[in-house]
Amino acid sequence: MNSAVVSVTLPLALAVIMFGLGLSLTVDDFARVARNPKVVAIALACQIVVLPLVAFGLVLLFELPPILAVGMMLLAASPGGATANLFSHLFRGDVALNVSLTAVNSMLSVVTLPLMVNFALGYFEPVDDTGAVGLQFGKVLQVFLLVLVPVIVGMVLRRIATSFAERMDRPVRIASAAILVFVVVVGVAAERSNVSDYVIDVGAITALFCLVSLTAGYWIPRRLGIAPRQAIACSMEVGIHNSAIAITIAISVLGSTEMAVPAAVYAVTMSPMAALVGWLISRRSIPADSAPDLAPVES
Template sequence: MDSALTSVALPAALAIIMFGLGLSLTVEDFARVARHPKAVAIALVCQLVLLPAIAFGLVAAFDLDPLLAVGMMLLAASPGGTTANLFSHLFRGDVALNVTLTAVNSVIAVVTLPLITNFALVYFDPADGDGSLGLQFSKVLQVFAVVLIPVALGMFTRRRSPGFAERADRPVRIGSAAVLALVIVGTIAAERENIADYAAQIGLVAVAFCVLSLTVGYLVPRRLGVMDRQAVACSMEIGIHNSTLAMTIAISLLDNVQLAVPAAVYGVVMFPIAAAFGWLITRTSRADEDEAVPVAP
């Protein structure tokens, strides 16, 4: 793997994204959990329990290569991405709930992500000559650093200089998207000799996982009595993952490019699928509202 991508581009991309997340957060976003406990609890159960179970079922059903299987589990354990806020806004979701879920889940992921990844490494037992493949305690501390320190710096910046935070929000979002695109291209280029085989193995799994994530994120809250706007927010939060975090852990901490391939492929397919899904549920909810409006005699 190109050392510049490993040592500079990936950590920089993640730092920009997480700093941008921090610029959009306040302490109030964490406090909001107490006011919407049902929606937050349901979304977190879907994110932390159902998604890893779905990913596990898919990789077992498709009999993936062990490293790709671990990469899918790493992706499933990653928290929602900041782009979920934009998609939620576009499709009439509760953006404040998205912000809260991203904040809370990013903190929880510091614990759950290493647990799920290490479980996958033990279960699928990918070949690893020196036995170093795993998130030991020192690497867990690095996960903590790359996830939470930039967020804390962003929140501190917003608190001290809210005007700057407002002005920087859009450029940081654009920069995050641009760097993410470069990282995905770099990851695919690094594995260009094997990319056709990987696409054949992981492409359908990534698409299925994205569709199932969005569907579970919407239908489970709705079936449990969560209002439609909050269900849309949950769907986008659960379906749009922080693929940069998954790639950073795979390449920079676990030193394995193949583990990053599922996240790179998912980073490409999740946006058009989320857009199509958002359009579909918005169209369906509008049709239901029209049917519910009584016709004047």
């Protein structure tokens, strides 16, 4: 792959996406977590604990090659994104909860993502054309810079120039969506000679992972007494991952285009799966006395 794309374009693309996320966040999105700890704790447990276990089990079940296995674990460790908010809104979920979960999970992923990837690298011991792949301290720092710094910059800008941030919110969201498509296309194009083989290898596992994630994200909170609207929000947050993070880290940080394939294939299957599950779980009418949104979403 062209080195300029790897070293400049992909990290810049991810920075724009995370900056857009920061523009949509306020301090109250984090304060809301402390006011509603139960639902947040359940959703984060699903995201941080349940999903990696599911991905690990599926990887062993499908006997994926090591490099693709690490790619699946990288995908499972990636946080949710703005797309989860959209699907939550479409299916009458608590969008305010989605915003809070995305905010907290994005921050936590700076720690949890390197830990999960290092575990996967140690367990599966992948080797690509450049030799062994590793996530050393310098690369962990790069993950921190790619994921967290743009979010903080966006939040600061919203704080000190609220009107400007609100005007920029929609254009940045549109740009982020376009950039996400670009990142996926780059990830697929990088391995275009092997795309058909990889789709066969990871198509079923990524679709099944997405289905299990969405289902567990709804079913577990409901079994633990969470109201339907919050459970729908949890489903979308847990089931819809920020594949741009996984693709960018795989290609530009870990230097492996093969490792990006699961996230790229997942990005294609994610939306139809989320639409299907969202339609199924929202078919039951939400009771009138169902818990309201945790707090209104700021425009």
